[in-house]
Amino acid sequence: MINFKKMKICVVTPNFTIAGVPLAQIRFARAFANKGHDVDLIVGYIAPKYNFPDVNNVRLIHLNRQQVRGMLLPLIGYLKKNKPDIVFSAEDHLNTITLFATIFSGSKTKISCSSRVTPFDTYSNILFSKRWILKQLMRMVMPRANVLTCVSKDMVEQYKTVFNSSPHVCVYNIVVDQHSQKKMQEPVDGNWFIDKSEPVIVAAGRLAPWKGFTDLILAIKELTKSRVARLVIFGDGPMRGELQTLIGELELNSVVKLFGYVENPLKYFSRADVFVLSSYVEGLPNVLIEAMMCGCTPVSTDCPTGPREVLQDDKYGYLVPVNDPVAMAAGIEKALESPISKTLLKEAISSFSEDAVINRHFEVLGINSSEANT
Template sequence: MSRRKVLIVSAALVCGGAERLAWLILQHLDRQRFEPILVVLSGLNDSFPEPEGNKVIYLHKGNFLDLPRIVWRLSRVYQEEQPDVVLSIVDYANLVSVLARKLSHAKPKLVLDERSHSSINLKYEFLGRLKIWAIPRLYPEADVVVCCSNGVADDLINRFNIPHRMIKVIQNPADGDYISEMAREEFDHPWLTSREMPVIIAAGRLVVQKNYPLMLRAFARVNCSLPCRLIILGDGKERESLLKLASGIGLNGKIDFLGFQKNPYKYMARSDIFVLSSLTEGLPWVILEAMTCGIPVISTRCPSGPDEIITDGINGLLVPVDDETALSEAILRLLNDKDFSAGIARAGRKRSEDFKVSEIISEYEAVL
């Protein structure tokens, strides 16, 4: 039986959800049935390892004015590689992949993968308005649109008029074995080794969508009642403004911005609570990762995804979006009730087992 050649198109190799998905598919796709090739619209990024044992094609995208050249180059890749199917991940790569197929003589099956609540998330992006205009015009040209949550699917159907028949919901996988192994790695952060006071942890890009100002203000409230510390993993353009806010509300010495960490799990596993304060998500990988690490999770009930993972009060806590009081009260509830917190953590870890890599990859293989 001949193998199906699959082009996996990703905008970049950075440590985000889209790239993590591409990485997992490359690692776990059945090589007896599929021949995967990774196409990266940008160039090689030192912060993300190049997948070993896989063919990788870099198109070296520049700024947004480079769009016509990237579309043309991807169309040439279609013609040269003659793939059976193209799987593109996230809106920019999706739009480029559709345009490239229209331009190319090769007409592979086209599967788009959407990973955010686009009608909200794109409002915060530089090219958001252009993408909002383009999605309802170009996504219907594909064969299948995979969504990482029911909320993302509903958004595309109701806000962008994508036909329901095109939509397939495939949730994010949690690679429990890998996360557990990485969580055991040694490290020496003094707050997590001395255990002088509770440590709250957050992880994600420092961007507006993650609403870190809410987290800092809620954390400041918590500190008035119970001294604790906050570690934030991740980089982004909001870093300087967040440092200024932290200083302005008296959090110097109580919060540590550690930047991007290749292994966030060793920090998560030794913290007391994980908090997600986002305004919008797709289906947050980081919730599944924190659950796998065995710590209780608090998340805003943002569109979309957290309430598709968490049952409030059972395997995590959900609070309203942008509600400083509710978030601080949820943190204090877990810090002050150790038995309740431990029960939430146990149930969360069990919930993370519902997102097995093998089962999720099988769903992708069925679509490809």
């Protein structure tokens, strides 16, 4: 019989918002704690307007540092005092700070750094620009990392281009876990999700230009020429007023709602028919996988990076061109007419489960997963 090796694990994330990276890191910390490990979750800053999710059996350490660079000294102190076996960091700015902290503290801990967005938006070749300086700093400390990961295979190839055949490998985020599946069952408000007299389409994300919500609203206008359906967009951001004006101009107030920020969109996803990702660029869209977990048939732009990888071309959903509302409307109509079966959706998200992701992390770190898991 193999004895379980309990490890001291630290998961680090910068500012907490209702967004992909911090939520993924919270799931990650919970998953390690569920397997019996001693887990610290370090968060740079938690804005007062947000309620931090429940993290039972995880020690939350709030550094109260709004700037990522302000996390350097506290991380050095943490590493010297707590001596974790593994540190998991996410996002390139924080990865750089974490690696510097590890070097300055003299820590021997294993470091795994995950990149979550395309390097073309993070680094630059323009001399002495902020993104160029970050690139030089990362190049300097990169050898200290035991593992460098990306959340999609396409992103790995991008990093190999930016850093001349870098050692990055693909390891997905945890999306499918017990906590999320429980949240799917919570009661909802909103008549559209209760009476379901018409199909409901959902989307979610920051109301910002790169999310493509203007295209989605235009696509719904196109869709109304052939059928009735309702769209609900969850999230807030700088484009809310502009999007609301567009909805009014297109006379879509009766079929499109900007629902704003909600702590638990999963309970709405589980009562919807189709989820649309309208983005121009992504890392690997957790929200797309969450919607598939909830049973939504996915429609996604074929943006870099992630959607084509998740949907396996058109096996698990419908891919449409970026910035093409007419094609998006056609994709939504296909999804409503020919939804993806629950069996196929379950198959599609299996790589994003707790066990699959943790075992993959242990594999690339050279840790025997059978000894590290209960």
